[in-house]
Amino acid sequence: METRHKILLVDDDPDLLEVYRETIEMLPSGPEIQTASSGARALAMLESESYRLLITDLKMPKMDGLQLLSIVRRKFPELRTVVLTSVSDEQFRSRVYALGVDLYWHKPGTESEMKQFLECLESLLGRELEPGFRGVQSKSLVDLVQLECISQSSSVLRITNGPLTGCIWVNNGELTDAETDGARGEDAFQKILRWKAGNFEFLPAEANRPRTIFKSYNALLLETAQALDESSGDASAGNPDGEHGANGAAQNGATGLAALADSEGVEFVLKSNADKRIDSRGLENPERLAGWSRRSLERFSALGETLHVGAVEQITGIGMQRHVALAHKNNSDVCVGWQHTLSVGEIRERMKKVLTLWAS
C-alpha cells in the first residue's frame, strides 16, 4: 500500500502557512501537510508523530529557525529538513547547511522559482533512506565482491565511507589486493568489509598491481564473516548489561575500543556512557579523564545550543605532554589520546576516521 509522506510546515505567519499548505499539497506525490505556528509547537508535533520532511522559516519569535533546526538535527537525524526564508545573508545559508539541513531556499518570488522549489521538494521526498551502499541499497559489500568474482570480472572497487577510503582489486574473478588507511592485503580487506554504508565505484582494472591476497574469495569472505560474527558477539557481551567496567575492557578482544586503539597515532582510547560506565584502552586511571571529557562535552554542547550552531562535533586539546580529542558518538563520550607530534589539523582528520570506524 502506498503511504503518503507527511510534511510539517513551520512559520509564525498563519496566512503564509495556509499558502504553503495549498501549494505543497499539489505535489504529484500528494503529501499530507501539517502546520505549526512556532518552533515549540513543531517540536511537540515531531515528538508525537513521524514526519518525512520539515519545512521551516528562520525568523520566528521566541524559538527561531536556527534553534529549532539545531534541536531537530540532534533529536531527529533521519528527518529531512528544508529552510524556506527571506533571509539572504550568506552566513545564515552556510550555518544552515553546516547544521546538516538538506535545502536552503529563498522564498520564491516568481512562478518559475516556485516550480523549481516544488520540484526540489518532490525529489527530497522520493529520496531513499535505506542503509547500504549508495546505488545498491540493501546490498552489502560482500554481495558486491561476490558479484565481481562470480562474473569473472577485472576491476578495482573503490569504497568511500566518510573520511575513509578503501580499494579492492579483482582480476579475472580473483581477489588480488586490498588497501585502506595504511593496511594492505587480507587485513585491509577485512577492515573494509566492516563498513556498513558508504559509496562505491568501479574503476578500470589494474592488471599489473602486485598481488598480496592469495586465498580464494570464498575462503576470505568466510573468514571475514566469522570475524564479523565474533565482533558482534563481543560487542553484545560488552553491552550496558554486561560485565565490562573500567577494568573489564581488556576482555573485549580485538574489537571495539581495541580496534580504535590500534589506529595510527592513537595513544589511548576512553569511552563513557550516559550511565557513567567507563571502558578504556591504554589508561591506568580513566575515571578523572572520563569526568573531564563528559563535563567538557556537556559544557560546549550547551554553548552550541546558545549560539545556534548545532551540536559540538569535536574538541581538540593540545598539551605539552598529551594531545586529546573528544566527541560524542553513538550515545557515548569518546576521548582519544594522540601522539604529541601530531598537529591540530592532523588530529581532527584522524579523529574523524576513528569516529567513523567506531560508528561502523
Add this chain to the structure above:
Amino acid sequence: MGLLSIFSKPAKPLLQLHSGSFSIDRTGRVLATTLPSSFPRDLVEEIGQCITETFNEAHSIQLPLDELVIYYPGFRITARDMRGGAMVFLSTPSTFDPSLNTR
C-alpha cells in the same frame, strides 16, 4: 506575482555570528575584544567561562593544555592558554578553511 508577494515579512534579527578574538583573565573575565559591539556581550562572557572552566579542570587532572579547539558544524572556537588567562578566536563559516567543511 501578487500571491507570492506575501512571502516577505518584516525582519526579526537572528543571532549574527562574527569572526574575531577576545582575551580573558584567569577567572574568565573579558579583558579586550575585537568583536563588534553588536555581538552580545553576555555570549562573549559565556564562551570565556566555558574556556576557563575547561582549561582549569584539565589542569586539575594533570592534563595541562596549551590550546583548545572546539568544532561546531557552523562555527569554530580556538583558545590559547596565556599563563592562566586565554586568547580566544572565533571563526564563522565564511572564514572557514575547506578542511572544516563537515558535509
